Amino acid sequence: MTITDERAALKRLYADFEAAHLTPLWTQREGLMTQVPRPDAVPALWRWSVLHPLAERSGELVPVGRGGERRAIALANPGLPGTAYATPTLWAAIQYLGPGEEAPAHRHTQTAFRFVVDGEGVWTNVEGDPVAMRRGDLLLTPGMHFHEHHNTTDRPMAWIDGLDIPLVRQLDAGFFEFGPDQLATRATPAVSRNERLWGHPGLRPVGAPATPSSPLMAYRWEHTDAALTAQLELEDEGHPGVVEPGHAVVRFTDPATARDALSTIRTEMHRLRPGARTATIRVVGSAVWQVFDGSGTVSVGDERYEVTKGDLFAVPSWAPLTIATDSGLDAFRFSDDPVYDAIGLSRTHREEPSA
Numbered sequence: 219m220t221i222t223d224e225r226a227a228l229k230r231l232y233a234d235f236e237a238a239h240l241t242p243l244w245t246q247r248e249g250l251m252t253q254v255p256r257p258d259a260v261p262a263l264w265r266w267s268v269l270h271p272l273a274e275r276s277g278e279l280v281p282v283g284r285g286g287e288r289r290a291i292a293l294a295n296p297g298l299p300g301t302a303y304a305t306p307t308l309w310a311a312i313q314y315l316g317p318g319e320e321a322p323a324h325r326h327t328q329t330a331f332r333f334v335v336d337g338e339g340v341w342t343n344v345e346g347d348p349v350a351m352r353r354g355d356l357l358l359t360p361g362m363h364f365h366e367h368h369n370t371t372d373r374p375m376a377w378i379d380g381l382d383i384p385l386v387r388q389l390d391a392g393f394f395e396f397g398p399d400q401l402a403t404r405a406t407p408a409v410s411r412n413e414r415l416w417g418h419p420g421l422r423p424v425g426a427p428a429t430p431s432s433p434l435m436a437y438r439w440e441h442t443d444a445a446l447t448a449q450l451e452l453e454d455e456g457h458p459g460v461v462e463p464g465h466a467v468v469r470f471t472d473p474a475t476a477r478d479a480l481s482t483i484r485t486e487m488h489r490l491r492p493g494a495r496t497a498t499i500r501v502v503g504s505a506v507w508q509v510f511d512g513s514g515t516v517s518v519g520d521e522r523y524e525v526t527k528g529d530l531f532a533v534p535s536w537a538p539l540t541i542a543t544d545s546g547l548d549a550f551r552f553s554d555d556p557v558y559d560a561i562g563l564s565r566t567h568r569e570e571p572s573a
């Protein structure tokens with residue numbers, strides 16, 4: 219075969235591949251099997267000072283109710299155009315509920331949590347159990363739990379919703395059902411039934427049935443704050459507990475199993491004491507952080523952000539992350555780590571801080 223004949227035959231081969239819906243690996247390998255993760259998602263920052271006023275304006279103009287279901291505004295990563303995803307696996311949104319407003323019941327296979335950076339006055343009824351939402355609290359809505367929100371006060375409230383919507387979409391595992399149009403309850407107890415049963419440290423209710431996800435729906439700020447304070451006090455006294463100098467972390471866990479509170483989303487609260495700086499870490503999998511209190515400097519990949527209360531930022535897979543603070547910083551982190559743990563893809567690389 220002459221070179222000309224070979225070229226013509228190869229051209230016909232590729233044309234026949236295409237007609238048969240086939241693609242040869244040898245033209246694709248570098249994009250499919252990279253030496254290290256090369257995410258499409260990019261480091262991104264959303265400032266609370268921008269988000270909250272936009273949510274307020276939505277509150278004036280956009281009703282909440284059946285159909286749209288929630289007045290939630292999603293953080294859309296600029297590296298994932300055409301989606302409303304903060305990362306390839308995580309959805310993050312600010313939700314806003316005005317005075318007296320109600321968001322009707324529904325349930326879905328997507329797993330959700332709420333984190334409250336400020337305010338109070340809304341209750342989330344989870345399977346008819348009213349759970350108060352207050353500053354610093356983490357509230358869970360595991361998959362297929364009916365949930366509805368009601369604001370019984372004369373003040374609006376905003377909070378952050380985190381879900382695994384992009385992961386469930388990629389896995390084609392989404393199911394959604396409407397609940398009754400009428401709220402299950404408008405009761406506003408200070409303490410929910412699930413907290414009365416499960417919210418006592420180290421004490422498992424023997425008569426409570428096993429559940430596939432955490433039976434505790436609320437993790438209260440007073441407990442989180444006390445645990446972080448104790449870690450830093452123990453460090454001062456020369457005892458172990460912190461993850462690195464000046465950096466305390468707690469992970470929210472299922473009280474029945476000690477595993478992550480949610481099956482697909484890891485949730486943690488971090489506290490850096492004034493003057494602390496984290497090691498630079500790369501993690502396989504993505505995360506979203508929200509500054510809860512204080513301020514600091516965050517380096518994600520090539521980006522550097524000065525962050526303060528309420529600001530959110532996305533950390534793509536394998537992007538180096540460093541956080542430093544002069545005045546002290548509390549930050550909530552959620553990630554897809556449990557998914558990577560479950561399928562054996564977790565990997566972390568840690569660089570010690572330079573002197």
Ligand SMILES: [Fe+2]
Binds near residue numbers: 324325326330365
């Ligand atoms: Fe929902």
